[in-house]
Structure formats: structure tokens, C-alpha cells
Amino acid sequence: xxxxxxxxxxxxxxxxxxxxxxxxxxxxxxxxxxxxxxxxxxxxxxxxxxxxxxxxxxxxxxxxxxxxxxxxxxxxxxxxxxxxxxxxxxxxxxxxxxxxxxxxxxxxxxxxxxxxxxxxxxxxxxxxxxxxxxxxxxxxxxxxxxxxxxxxxxxxxxxxxxxxxxxxxxxxxxxxxxxxxxxxxxxxxxxxxxxxxxxxxxxxxxxxxxxxxxxxxxxxxxxxxxxxxxxxxx
Numbered sequence: 001x002x003x004x005x006x007x008x009x010x011x012x013x014x015x016x017x018x019x020x021x022x023x024x025x026x027x028x029x030x031x032x033x034x035x036x037x038x039x040x041x042x043x044x045x046x047x048x049x050x051x052x053x054x055x056x057x058x059x060x061x062x063x064x065x066x067x068x069x070x071x072x073x074x075x076x077x078x079x080x081x082x083x084x085x086x087x088x089x090x091x092x093x094x095x096x097x098x099x100x101x102x103x104x105x106x107x108x109x110x111x112x113x114x115x116x117x118x119x120x121x122x123x124x125x126x127x128x129x130x131x132x133x134x135x136x137x138x139x140x141x142x143x144x145x146x147x148x149x150x151x152x153x154x155x156x157x158x159x160x161x162x163x164x165x166x167x168x169x170x171x172x173x174x175x176x177x178x179x180x181x182x183x184x185x186x187x188x189x190x191x192x193x194x195x196x197x198x199x200x201x202x203x204x205x206x207x208x209x210x211x212x213x214x215x216x217x218x219x220x221x222x223x224x225x226x227x228x229x230x231x232x233x234x
Contacts, residue, residue, distance in 0.1 A: 018100045019161055021066035021108075021178045022192065026093030027201075027215065033097075034186065043186040045099065051111075051179060055151035063179040066099055068110070068164075070194045072176070080142075080174055081117055083135050094197035095221075099180070100188040103162050107181045110164035111154055114174035118142025119150035142174070191220050195228065202231045 023045065025033070032038045039046035045064045052058025067075070076085045101108045118138035122145065125133070137143070144150035161178060164171060202225070205211050216222055216232060225232050 017103055019103055019165065021068060021099050021101060021161075021180075022070050023064070023066040023097045023099050024092040024197070025095050025097060027095045027198065027211075027221075029093065030095060030218065030221070033189065039183070042183065045097075045180070045184040045189060047180060047182055047184075051181075052151040052155055054148050055155060058151050058155035061155075061181055063181045064184065066178040066180065068176060068178060070096060070192065071196075074174065074176060078174065080136065080139055081114065084117060084175060089197070094201045096192040096194055096198065098190050098192045099184055101161065101178075101180060101184070103165075104160075106160060108161045109158040109179050109181070110161055110173065110176050111158045111179055112173040112175055113154070113177050114138070114142045115144060115150045115154040115157065117175060119144040119147060139174075191224050193224055193227075195224055199225060199229045199231060203229070206231065 033045060034043055035041065036043040039048070047062045047064045049063060049065075050059055051061040051063050075088060078084055119142075121133075121135065121138055122143050124131075125137070144153065158179075159167070159171065164173070164176065168176070202212065202215065212232060215225070222232055
């Protein structure tokens with residue numbers, strides 16, 4: 001039943017002056033977002049991860065990451081990086097949040113993660129020249145020889161979210177990701193109606209009564225899940 005939920009791309013039906021972006025998180029982190037427990041008790045999504053590690057302009061910027069749709073085809077069906085969606089799913093949670101950002105917010109950017117991913121692949125190939133890999137060599141524009149060069153291309157190639165939404169076809173980003181460089185208040189965050197991944201997680205953990213009981217403590221999540229699945233029903 002989850003497949004019938006409409007999948008939007010950037011549209012915000014509530015406010016034409018905003019875009020909606022999508023942030024996957026671990027369910028247990030929802031409590032921290034609501035309470036602000038990890039951000040001086042300031043509820044919302046905190047920009048707390050450095051955009052870069054070695055390139056100083058990027059290293060000095062903190063961000064929170066999102067996508068421009070729930071299951072973006074550029075990530076799910078990427079021929080140049082066919083492994084990337086599974087890799088992303090491995091390091092993110094399954095609870096999907098919708099986050100509203102202003103269209104003209106100059107603190108919200110879109111960057112092409114393929115610059116960073118390409119460098120990682122090239123480094124693996126250099127370290128293991130005789131190994132057999134189950135993924136292709138990246139396109140030449142993503143074949144960076146060092147982390148520094150990949151971070152420079154990643155950060156300096158950024159565009160505002162508004163520009164990306166207007167020019168996405170001509171920009172040709174392979175793995176676009178949204179980076180919000182400031183705190184997002186709780187009143188701009190909501191539980192998405194599209195919870196295919198989280199419902200699957202709950203179904204796989206159906207014998208874990210502790211987890212299911214914990215989820216039941218959050219009526220805003222229960223409402224969404226109950227509308228699509230009986231996994232939380234006793």
C-alpha cells in the first residue's frame with residue numbers, strides 16, 4: 001500500500017514560497033529532533049556535520065543533508081554508481097522526514113556527491129590495481145586523484161537549491177544532495193506519508209516488542225504507519 005503514496009519532487013503544496021526536501025533518519029533520532037537533546041535543547045534538525053575535511057572553505061561549514069525526492073532516480077538507478085543507493089541506505093535510517101526550506105534561502109545548496117564518490121573509487125583502484133570490482137570506473141570528471149581535489153570540486157560546484165530546481169537538467173549532477181547549513185526548526189519538519197523503508201524495518205522487527213512499543217509512543221508516526229500497514233496493531 002505504501003507504493004500508492006504520491007512521490008513529489010520539491011513541490012510544497014502548503015506554501016509556494018518553499019521547497020520540500022527529504023531527510024532519512026534513524027527512528028531513535030526522532031526523539032532528539034523533537035526535544036533538541038543533541039542541540040542544547042533547541043528542537044529541530046541541527047547542522048552539525050562538516051561539509052569537508054581537508055578543503056578549508058568546506059571544512060568550516062556545518063550542514064545537514066537531504067535529498068530532493070523520497071527515492072531519487074539519480075541515486076536509485078545511477079548507471080555510473082550502481083552501488084550508491086544501497087551504500088546510502090546502509091548509513092542512514094529508514095524514517096523519512098519532510099523538511100520545508102525557503103526557495104530563496106542562500107544557506108541551502110545542492111552539491112554533487114559523485115565528486116566525492118569518484119575519488120573513493122579511484123583510491124580503491126589505485127590501492128588494489130589487480131582486484132576485480134563489481135562497479136564501473138567513474139566518468140572522467142569524477143576521477144579525482146586526491147580527497148582535496150574532490151572536495152574542491154564538490155564544494156565549489158555547489159548551486160543554490162532554487163538554481164538547481166530551475167536548471168537541474170542542464171547542470172547534469174550525477175548524485176545531487178541538498179545541504180542545509182543552518183538549524184531547521186521543528187515547525188518545518190514533519191513525518192512523511194511515504195514510509196516504505198520504515199514499514200519494512202518494522203515488519204522485519206515484528207518480534208522486537210521493545211521497538212514496536214517505543215514507536216507506539218509517537219502518535220504522529222503511528223498515524224502514518226497505521227494508514228498503510230497493520231504492523232503496529234496489537
